[in-house]
Amino acid sequence: MTTVFRSTELNSRARGKEFGHRFAAKVKANVDTYGAMFDRLSDGCLDIASAGRDALAAVSIFAPALHEEMLGIAEGAGIDPALIGALNARTEILAAAKAKLRGECSAVIHLPSDLSAPVAVQTWDWYQIFHDSWLVWEIPLADGSVTKTMTEYGIVGKSGLNTRGLGLLFTILHHTADGGKIGVPVHVAARAALDGASNIYRAAQLLATAEVSASSSINLVGFEKGIGKAMSVELHPGGPSFVLPDSEGFIVHTNHFLAPGPAACDTEPRAFPDTLLRHDLLRRGLGAIGQPTAGDVLSEMKRHEGGEGAVCCHPEPGADPANAYETLSTVILDVAAGNLEVLKGEVRTA
Incomplete structure (x- = not known):
């Protein structure tokens, strides 16, 4: 539980x-x-x-x-x-540390064509040793709103939403400029956006001021006055970059840059090309559905093709326990209702 x-x-x-x-x-x-x-x-x-x-x-x-x-x-x-x-x-x-670490997480946001509430779901993939390292933290704020985040014990935030209609999904990225003097931690930037922003515009504006030393995508989703909105803010040293939904209302973000500028300095695809395969599988699968529900996204995320590089990943047989990697949880945002649901362990359908 x-x-x-x-x-x-x-x-x-x-x-x-x-x-x-x-x-x-x-x-x-x-x-x-x-x-x-x-x-x-x-x-x-x-x-x-x-x-x-x-x-x-x-x-x-x-x-x-x-x-x-x-x-x-x-x-x-x-x-x-x-x-x-x-x-x-x-x-x-x-x-x-210049650690050769694979990416983590696959995130999907979809804005329905009828302008109804957005769909927003992600997996959190990380080292198996951290399987019991996280929780959902609900944080009442002075203005009466609440920030809700799935995070690791001792880290102030990660994926989540606030009850003002703003949510975010989080995936790691890797850029050749990463690794300088420690800047604003990307996890802190995500939490600051949830606490301090009333809408996507303000969240993106705040994230743009973060001087970071590592890269991540902060995938923003909102529901304001009955209208869904979404934008990916790709944080990186010298950035950020911004990506809008495609023509069918999708943002699918795995662990490579989508904006063309930082993509030229992306180290992930060469080291771990599964990020490209996960992105392609999710986008094609969901595109065939057209107007997916959260349950549809969960079904597409329950894919094991590719072993440790799958959308729903598990350690390879005989993997070193210190390096074993798996899907630890799945995050579902209902920004219209202000509800955060986090499923523990392997992806399951709703």
Whole structure:
């Protein structure tokens, strides 16, 4: 069963402290597991605490409230704040380590031709060792709205939505410029958009100000005054780039850049061409349906062709447990109703 936690504190520092205290063991486990991964993939050559302090400094400028929340998590869990900074910057640190990591996640947004509520679904694919590392966090805000995010313990956000009609899906990207001094963590940027933006325009505008050192697609979806909207913001150093739905109302994002500019500097397709195959399978399958429901998208995501590179992926037989990779959860956004559903484990149909 998916763990759901609803904060009771409106103050950022207090909310973080409440979360850190409640989930101290889980947060510490993620800090330790990622710390070991950072050391292994960098051959122990990275100063993780220093990287974490750089992340905290970047967040303090970009999203001061989330900086306070991160400090609160550290206080509540009894952990060095620098390590919470490093945990939130896990994508950036892995980029700095020049780790040859495959992409994660397949995301689909569809805007129906009748202008009804959008469909938005994604898989979250990551290392099997993190199968119990995440939860759904519901975060009441001072304006009466609620941010709901599927995230890892100790990381402030990932995919999710707010009750103002805005949602986002998240996939990792890889660019030749990734890996510089730690910038705004992409996970923090996603959460900041959910907390601070009332619509897609404001979310994209906010994300465009994030000076990042690693790449990801933040796939925005909204339902405002009865009209669905969508846009992919491809964050990358020197970016971002923006992608709109195609002529049939689809944004399908796996782990390669869709905008032509950064695509020229994309390292993913050569290393892990499954991203191209997943994108093609999903787009053709859903295009044949025409006006897919969330259930239709879930059915298309239950594809195992390609083994570890499949849309719904599982470790190859005999895989090293430290590198075993699988679909850990599936996220379904109902931005019209403000509902976030997260299915644990393998994709199943609704």
